[in-house]
Amino acid sequence: MLLLQIDWSFLLEKSVLILVIVLVSFGVAAYATWGERKVAAIMQDRLGPNRAGFMGLLQPLADGGKLFFKEEIIPEGSTRTIFILGPFLFMITALMTSAVIPWGPDIHTTAGNVISLQVADINIGILFVFGVVSVGVYGIMLGGWASNNKFSLLSSIRSASQSISYELAMGLSLIALLMMSGSLSMREIAQQQHGFWDGHWLTWNVFKQPLGFFIFMVCAFAELNRAPFDLPECESELNMGYHQEYSSMKLGLYLFAEYINMFISSAVMVTLFWGSYNFPGMDWVAAHTNAIVFALICVVVLMAKITAFILFFMFIRWTLPRFRYDQLMNLGWKGLIPLALFNMLVTGAAILWLFNK
Amino acid sequence: MQQLTNRSVQVNRAPMTFGEKIYIPAIMKGLSITLGHIFKKKATVSYPEQKRPFSPVFRGLHVLNRDEEGRERCTACGLCALACPAEAITMEAAERKPGEENLYREEKYAAKYEINMLRCIFCGFCEEACPKDAIYLSETVMPANYTRKYFIYKKEDLLIPHPKKQESAQ
Numbered sequence: 252m253l254l255l256q257i258d259w260s261f262l263l264e265k266s267v268l269i270l271v272i273v274l275v276s277f278g279v280a281a282y283a284t285w286g287e288r289k290v291a292a293i294m295q296d297r298l299g300p301n302r303a304g305f306m307g308l309l310q311p312l313a314d315g316g317k318l319f320f321k322e323e324i325i326p327e328g329s330t331r332t333i334f335i336l337g338p339f340l341f342m343i344t345a346l347m348t349s350a351v352i353p354w355g356p357d358i359h360t361t362a363g364n365v366i367s368l369q370v371a372d373i374n375i376g377i378l379f380v381f382g383v384v385s386v387g388v389y390g391i392m393l394g395g396w397a398s399n400n401k402f403s404l405l406s407s408i409r410s411a412s413q414s415i416s417y418e419l420a421m422g423l424s425l426i427a428l429l430m431m432s433g434s435l436s437m438r439e440i441a442q443q444q445h446g447f448w449d450g451h452w453l454t455w456n457v458f459k460q461p462l463g464f465f466i467f468m469v470c471a472f473a474e475l476n477r478a479p480f481d482l483p484e485c486e487s488e489l490n491m492g493y494h495q496e497y498s499s500m501k502l503g504l505y506l507f508a509e510y511i512n513m514f515i516s517s518a519v520m521v522t523l524f525w526g527s528y529n530f531p532g533m534d535w536v537a538a539h540t541n542a543i544v545f546a547l548i549c550v551v552v553l554m555a556k557i558t559a560f561i562l563f564f565m566f567i568r569w570t571l572p573r574f575r576y577d578q579l580m581n582l583g584w585k586g587l588i589p590l591a592l593f594n595m596l597v598t599g600a601a602i603l604w605l606f607n608k
Numbered sequence: 609m610q611q612l613t614n615r616s617v618q619v620n621r622a623p624m625t626f627g628e629k630i631y632i633p634a635i636m637k638g639l640s641i642t643l644g645h646i647f648k649k650k651a652t653v654s655y656p657e658q659k660r661p662f663s664p665v666f667r668g669l670h671v672l673n674r675d676e677e678g679r680e681r682c683t684a685c686g687l688c689a690l691a692c693p694a695e696a697i698t699m700e701a702a703e704r705k706p707g708e709e710n711l712y713r714e715e716k717y718a719a720k721y722e723i724n725m726l727r728c729i730f731c732g733f734c735e736e737a738c739p740k741d742a743i744y745l746s747e748t749v750m751p752a753n754y755t756r757k758y759f760i761y762k763k764e765d766l767l768i769p770h771p772k773k774q775e776s777a778q
Contacts, residue, residue: 294642298652570642571635 268370272349280510281311283561287510290565318503326399326496333397338497338504341390345511347383351376352518353441355528355550358542368546369438376437377425380519381418384474387512388414391476391483394505395493407493409576410476410483416583417473417480423591424466427598428456428523437522447531455526462594464524466587471516473583476509478568482576484509517560521553528553662747667730669748670723672766673741679711680767681742684718688734688743696727697734713740721763725750 285300285307292299300307325334355368373379388411395407432440444454457464473480483492494505521527528549537545574582627633653660662668673681684701702719704712711717734743753759 293646293650296645296648296651298650298654301654566639566642567635570638 264366265370268368269350272354272370273346276346276349276511276514277507279514279557280507281315282308283510283513284314284506285311286561287565287568290562291569294566294569315503318500321499323500324496324498328399329496330397330399333393334496335501337390337394337397338501338508339390340393341387342504342508342511344383344387344390345508345515348380348515348519351379351437352515352522353438353527354553355546358546360542368550372436372438374434374436377429377435377440377523380437381422385415385418390508391493394497398493398496400496403493403495406483410493413473413476413480413482413579413583416580417470417587420466420583420587420591421470421474423588423595424463424470425523427463427591427595428460430595430598430602431459432456441522441527441529444526444529446529446533447526454529455524457524457526460524460594460598462590463598464520466591466594467520467524469582469587471520472564472567473579475512475516475564477513477564479571479573480579481568481573482579485573513561513564514557517557517564518553520560521556525556666747667732667735667745669725669746669750670728670734670761670766671744671746671768672721672763673744674768675713677710679709679713680717681713681740682718682721683714683716683740683742684721685716685739687737687739691733691737692728693731693733694727694729696724696729698722698724718763721766723761723766725759725761726756 288310289299289307300310303309303313325331350370351373353369353372357368358366360366391407391414392411395403395405395410398404428440429435432443434440440456444456446454448454452458472478476482476484478484485492494502497505530549530552533549536548540548675681684699686699689695689697689699698720699718699722700720701716704715704717730745732745735745
């Protein structure tokens with residue numbers, strides 16, 4: 252009797268969507284590693300990897316294969332269960348955030364069904380993203396602690412403190428955005444940025460909240476442990492850090508999860524500020540194509556914007572020197588939080604006087 | 609304090625201007641520099657499709673020379689083996705038989721001549737020590753291989769081709 256009550260079509264639809272999103276995330280993260288090396292090379296007057304396949308496109312496969320074949324070393328004094336759990340936690344939280352991002356508009360098929368391109372349309376979407384990102388800090392902390400290595404512990408503590416400091420400024424900058432949009436749901440925010448021009452002003456949130464976007468982006472750099480805030484990462488590459496005791500696929504998971512985080516953070520930023528899947532002239536396109544083709548075009552536009560952001564992340568990484576730890580903390584607590592509060596005040600004042608007169 | 613030279617520079621300890629404090633103009637300048645580098649010519653040499661030119665005195669692989677009639681110059685005197693700081697050269701001498709005048713220049717020749725390329729440091733002392741102009745370091749780069757055995761180059765690997773036989777073959 253229970254079997255007949257499960258909505259099989261719902262289950263199937265969501266499973267297929269989840270599978271596609273996870274595979275696409277993995278693919279994008281793998282080719283982000285290729286892109287990173289190529290972009291870094293181009294900016295440094297050299298060619299990147301160009302031997303493994305045409306233009307080095309099979310390089311991520313070679314890297315993955317190399318990591319698989321390396322020897323798994325688990326240090327004797329480490330807490331085994333947590334040691335193995337660390338990278339998995341990091342990877343899981345990186346992938347979970349992709350569940351609430353609207354990847355395209357709803358497809359209203361001719362049969363009357365509505366296919367949603369968002370895995371979970373919960374009405375507290377942004378809060379969910381923040382919650383999951385906060386849990387992601389655990390992956391780093393547990394990895395560093397369970398390594399039984401003083402320097403890994405120090406590095407992971409630094410990374411965790413950096414993450415929580417910048418989460419505050421991120422949340423505050425989002426409050427101003429939420430005051431304007433009135434809803435926490437990602438789908439609502441995407442729909443409010445429909446088109447490009449709505450008669451009075453540009454619809455995308457970045458034109459209504461430029462300072463908020465700037466603060467959010469700086470905090471995203473810090474959350475991703477990416478230059479110029481990559482103190483935990485640089486220590487791991489140079490001498491120590493929370494990666495140090497990891498080898499083979501667990502290290503692969505850490506490094507890969509970092510790129511997936513980058514992809515998902517870009518997706519969140521594009522959804523919140525840069526008009527998700529909307530583009531100028533979309534109404535004309537919607538009227539002239541059928542629903543599925545239009546949804547595909549919207550997904551392609553979203554991916555193009557995410558790619559532009561990922562390229563911008565890489566651009567900044569290979570330009571700026573990294574911050575010292577005290578400069579980083581100063582910026583987070585004494586620079587960005589007052590700025591975000593100021594942004595909130597100005598937005599509140601503007602809403603009160605300009606829109607409620 | 610009296611300055612000894614005029615090369616010292618006064619350190620600028622002025623407090624940071626607003627533009628320097630917010631760091632954004634410096635970031636923009638840095639980004640523009642990096643952007644400029646994207647469009648510059650790359651310095652990479654795509655070896656092995658392109659090779660960098662060597663100077664004429666480049667010390668590469670050894671060659672054992674012949675004279676104009678095609679006779680081997682090496683007389684197995686052992687001066688190159690003595691000069692070699694890495695003890696890479698070994699040889700065994702042999703006496704020239706009456707019918708072999710066109711093969712070897714003098715009565716003594718090297719029956720076995722081996723250079724262990726893994727020991728060789730390509731210093732060129734053997735080239736400087738040879739009294740018969742027999743050994744030279746050419747411009748060839750040593751190729752890679754998988755086992756140690758293949759790095760012991762024998763006399764056949766080192767000798768240059770016979771000039772007369774090569775002409776007739778052409």
